[in-house]
Amino acid sequence: MSLDRIDRKILTLLQENNRLANVELAEKVGLSPPACLKRVRQLRESGVIIGDVSLVNPELSGNKMTMLVSVEMERDRKDIYARFQASINRAPEVIECYQTTGSYDFVLIVCVKDIQAYEVFLERVLRTDPNIRKFQSSVSIRRIKYATAIDIQQT
Structure with a gap:
């Protein structure tokens, strides 16, 4: 369109x-x-508008920790990626997931109540997947910018 x-x-x-x-x-x-x-x-x-939502303050919902998790898969195969993506879609803690280029195959944004909840997520989702070679977690200490609006440029 x-x-x-x-x-x-x-x-x-x-x-x-x-x-x-x-x-x-x-x-x-x-x-x-x-x-x-x-x-x-x-x-x-036409799919230009894909949804209407209310944005909730994660701190007020009890989810005070945001983790950035980089995931490297064992092999670069479509079926392995599809299974991983399905497991991520079932994990409510994952609020964003991006397939990326570079050293890691995926980057996840994980929002949890505390470090114990994050550990539960790791055990349930990442450590049980035999196709994950490694993952790296980073704790967000402060949100600097957060926007949901995209810039609508002239084309």
């Missing part, structure tokens, strides 16, 4: 506040409410 100036404005505004009423959104982008609603529906149906 090709995005025009109005689509980009809609996306920028919805990333700032997805609870914005359609009437207000339409006014801000210069469309009638029905035309604006149609645009938003098209953005959803």
